[in-house]
Amino acid sequence: MKHLLSIADLSQDDILAILDTATSMHEVQDREVKKLPTLRGRTIINFFFEDSTRTRSSFEIAGKWMSADTINLTGKGTSVSKGESLRDTVLTIDAMGVDMMIIRHPASGAPKQIAEWVDCSIVNAGDGTHEHPSQALLDAYTMRRELGELEGRHVAIVGDLTHSRVLRSNLLCLRTLGAQVTLVAPPTLMPAGIAAWAAADGFEISYDLDAVLPTVDAVMMLRVQRERMSGGYFPTAKEYAVTYGLTARRLSLLQDHAVICHPGPMNRGLEISADAADAARSLVLGQVSAGVAVRMSILYHLLAGEGSTS
Ligand code: NCD
Numbered sequence: 001m002k003h004l005l006s007i008a009d010l011s012q013d014d015i016l017a018i019l020d021t022a023t024s025m026h027e028v029q030d031r032e033v034k035k036l037p038t039l040r041g042r043t044i045i046n047f048f049f050e051d052s053t054r055t056r057s058s059f060e061i062a063g064k065w066m067s068a069d070t071i072n073l074t075g076k077g078t079s080v081s082k083g084e085s086l087r088d089t090v091l092t093i094d095a096m097g098v099d100m101m102i103i104r105h106p107a108s109g110a111p112k113q114i115a116e117w118v119d120c121s122i123v124n125a126g127d128g129t130h131e132h133p134s135q136a137l138l139d140a141y142t143m144r145r146e147l148g149e150l151e152g153r154h155v156a157i158v159g160d161l162t163h164s165r166v167l168r169s170n171l172l173c174l175r176t177l178g179a180q181v182t183l184v185a186p187p188t189l190m191p192a193g194i195a196a197w198a199a200a201d202g203f204e205i206s207y208d209l210d211a212v213l214p215t216v217d218a219v220m221m222l223r224v225q226r227e228r229m230s231g232g233y234f235p236t237a238k239e240y241a242v243t244y245g246l247t248a249r250r251l252s253l254l255q256d257h258a259v260i261c262h263p264g265p266m267n268r269g270l271e272i273s274a275d276a277a278d279a280a281r282s283l284v285l286g287q288v289s290a291g292v293a294v295r296m297s298i299l300y301h302l303l304a305g306e307g308s309t310s
Contacts, residue, residue, distance in 0.1 A: 001301055001308065003115050003122045007133045007172035015176055018297050019141050025300070026293035028065055038304050039068035045093055048104040048125070049075035054264055054288055055125050055134070059102050062295035068099075068303075086110070087117055094118035099303055103127070108165075121302045129163050129228065135263050136169035138294040140177060142287045143218050146259050151178035156212050158184040158244065159222035159271045162191045163229065166222060166263050175201055182216070184209050186244060188233045209244055213253040220261040221246050221272045241270055248275040259283050 001014065010018075028034050044063045048056050056072065063070035073093075075081065080089050093101065100121040103111045108128030115122040126132040144150055155174055161167045161183055174181050182204040183194065190205065198205050206212050213219065224240065234240045241247065246260065254260075260282045266272050277284060302308055 001305075003111075003124075004133050004298055004302060005112050005115060005122065005124045006131050007136055007169045007176070010133075010173075010176065012176050012178075015137065015140065015173060018137055018294065018301055019144060021300055021305075022137075022141050022290070022294040022297035025296040026290070028296070029289065029292060034065045036066050038300060039063065039066040042068040042099045042303055043097070044068045044070045044100045044102065044299070045098050046070065046072045046102045046125075047074075047090075047093070048072070049080070049110075050104050050106050050126065052104055052125070054291055055104065055132075058288070058291040059123075059125065059134075059295050061292050062299055065292070066296055066299055068299070086114070090114050090118055094120055100299070123298065123302070126165055128165065129168075130165050131169045131172075132165040132263075133169045133173075134291075134295055134298055135166050136173035137298070138287060138291045139166075139170055139220065139261055139263065140173050141294050142261065142283050142290045143259065145286075145290070146283060147217050147257070149177075150174065152180065153217040154180045154182070154215055155218045155220060156182045156184055156206075156209075156216045157220045157222065158209060158246070160189045160224045160233075161185045161194070161222065162189045162233075163225040164222050167191075170220065171203065175203065180204075182206055182212050184212055184244070186234055186240075209250065210253060213250055213258075214255065216254070216258055218259045218261060219246065219254070220263075221266075221276075222263070223265060224267055224270055237270055241273075245270060246272045246276040248273050251276055251279060254281070261287060263287065 046056055046059055060070050098120050102123040102125050104125040105127050108130035110127050111122050111124035147153055184206050260276055262284050268274050
């Protein structure tokens with residue numbers, strides 16, 4: 001495996017191998033000295049053309065804990081803002097001899113295009129509304145840790161699905177692992193063409209959150225992405241919270257063992273109430289912690305594991 005561009009490129013065995021390696025990587029987090037020699041002498045560039053808190057810092061921490069040299073670049077501080085084309089910029093970085101570029105870009109497909117131009121490994125850290133594969137892997141890791149194997153488990157993914165790259169990667173990942181998935185959103189935030197995908201793949205679509213919640217093992221709330229919205233997708237924030245938010249009242253609809261996920265950043269009071277975000281069954285901070293371990297595992301499989309580029 002040279003690149004991580006889409007969950008669609010991974011088999012069930014590939015996904016399970018990444019999750020299993022992440023389990024051993026997770027132990028490093030509890031050590032006093034958080035350092036493995038695995039990627040000594042390797043150079044990784046985090047190239048982020050969009051804002052990020054969790055993804056960028058956890059990829060950087062993952063690289064550092066594995067002894068790689070990691071460097072952060074953003075669109076703003078580079079020659080992209082002087083008019084240099086994306087192709088010239090990434091070819092320039094590649095010519096320095098880096099081993100990997102971790103790319104976040106507002107254009108869907110940008111990491112794939114870059115992978116065709118350069119020699120180094122490319123990781124997609126979120127491209128437009130397309131995919132965010134490392135997020136789906138860390139979500140699967142976190143749910144699997146809590147619920148056991150995900151085969152046959154029921155996961156609801158709820159919220160602004162139209163604009164969500166997390167949705168697309170999670171849907172592919174969960175279905176590949178054999179989970180049952182139900183998507184819940186207002187009709188205006190249900191992606192165009194999703195019914196045909198659902199019919200072909202066997203997942204469900206619902207507009208009724210109250211009916212779905214009692215049946216799930218995990219509910220994944222997705223952020224309302226106002227920065228990607230060009231028009232009004234729902235009348236008011238209050239109405240959205242009442243009809244599709246994980247409110248305090250809705251928590252009581254969940255089975256005792258059911259868990260709550262959110263990839264962050266959260267809009268508290270909109271898609272998720274403070275009661276839900278801070279509940280004992282909320283895995284939100286567990287997802288962040290798993291993010292480092294899963295990203296260490298991804299770096300391992302791409303740069304050091306069997307079939308890597310080394
Ligand atoms: C997500 C993203 O940027 O795609 N966040 C993340 O990486 N944890 C989801 C979002 O922005 O809502």
